[in-house]
Amino acid sequence: MDIEIIISLIVFAFMAGAIDAAVGGGGLIQIPAIIGSLPHLAPATVFGTNKLASIFGTASAAFSYLKQVKLPWLLLGIIALCSFVSSFIGxxxxxLIPVEVFKPFILIMLIVIxxxxxxxxxFGRVHVEQKLNRKMLVMAAIGSLAIGFxxxxxxPGTGSFFIFFFIRYLSVDFLHASALSKIGNFTTNLAALSFFVPTGHVLFQIGGMMALANICGALLGVRLALKYGSGFIRILFLILVSLLICRMAYQLF
Known part of the structure; x- marks a missing residue:
C-alpha cells in the first residue's frame, strides 16, 4: 500500500474519531475514506474494517465521558444490552437486505431531525435530572434496539440518531446524550465485529492502524465537548446532520 494512502487513512480516522466522540457520525468520514482508498473491497469488509477502527475510539470516548458525566448504571446496561443484540442481527x-431500501427513509428522518x-x-440545552422509571427504561430499550439494528x-449517522433519541425521550442535554450514545455505539460496534471477524470481513492491519488514530481523535473530541458544553455540541450536531442529508440526497438523486 502506498504511503500516501496510509497517511490519508490515518488523517481521516483521526478526524472521524474527534467528530464521533462529540456528536457521532464518524462513519460519514471513515467509510468513504476506506472505499476511496480500497475500492475493490466488498461492502461487508468495508463495514467490518470501519468497525474495528471505530470501536477503540468509541471505547476511549465512553471511558472519558464516564469519568466526567454522571449516568445511571441501570440505564447504561439497558442501552448496552439492547444495542448489542440488535446490532449483531443487523x-x-x-x-441479505440491500441497504438501498433504507436510504429514502433515513434521509426523511435526518431532515425531520x-x-x-x-x-x-x-432542545438539548438543559439536562433534567429524573429518577429512572419503567417508561424511561422501555423507551431506552426501544430506541437502542432500532438504532442498534x-x-x-x-x-452512518448512528451517533446522531442516538443523541437525538436520548434528548427527545430521556430529557437529557447534548452532553449527557453524547455520553450515552458512546455506550450504545461501543456495544453496536462490538456486536457487529462479533459477526464480521469470524466471517473474515475485517482487515486487521488497516483497521488497527486507523484505530490508533481514531483513539487520538476521540480524546480530542471528548475534551472539546466537555470544555464547551451542550451549545457547542448542538452546533456540531446540526452541521453533521446537514452533511449527512447532503450526502444521502446526492447518493439517491
Whole structure:
C-alpha cells in the first residue's frame, strides 16, 4: 500500500474519531475514506474494517465521558444490552437486505431531525435530572434496539440518531446524550465485529492502524465537548446532520 494512502487513512480516522466522540457520525468520514482508498473491497469488509477502527475510539470516548458525566448504571446496561443484540442481527443481515431500501427513509428522518433541532432553540440545552422509571427504561430499550439494528446493517449517522433519541425521550442535554450514545455505539460496534471477524470481513492491519488514530481523535473530541458544553455540541450536531442529508440526497438523486 502506498504511503500516501496510509497517511490519508490515518488523517481521516483521526478526524472521524474527534467528530464521533462529540456528536457521532464518524462513519460519514471513515467509510468513504476506506472505499476511496480500497475500492475493490466488498461492502461487508468495508463495514467490518470501519468497525474495528471505530470501536477503540468509541471505547476511549465512553471511558472519558464516564469519568466526567454522571449516568445511571441501570440505564447504561439497558442501552448496552439492547444495542448489542440488535446490532449483531443487523450485521448478520448485511448480505441479505440491500441497504438501498433504507436510504429514502433515513434521509426523511435526518431532515425531520435537523428541522426539529434547529427550530427548537432550547432542545438539548438543559439536562433534567429524573429518577429512572419503567417508561424511561422501555423507551431506552426501544430506541437502542432500532438504532442498534441500523448501525449493524448500515451505520452512518448512528451517533446522531442516538443523541437525538436520548434528548427527545430521556430529557437529557447534548452532553449527557453524547455520553450515552458512546455506550450504545461501543456495544453496536462490538456486536457487529462479533459477526464480521469470524466471517473474515475485517482487515486487521488497516483497521488497527486507523484505530490508533481514531483513539487520538476521540480524546480530542471528548475534551472539546466537555470544555464547551451542550451549545457547542448542538452546533456540531446540526452541521453533521446537514452533511449527512447532503450526502444521502446526492447518493439517491
Amino acid at each position: 450485521a448478520a443481515s448485511v448480505t 435537523a428541522i426539529y433541532t434547529f427550530t427548537k432553540k432550547q 441500523y448501525d449493524g446493517i448500515f451505520g
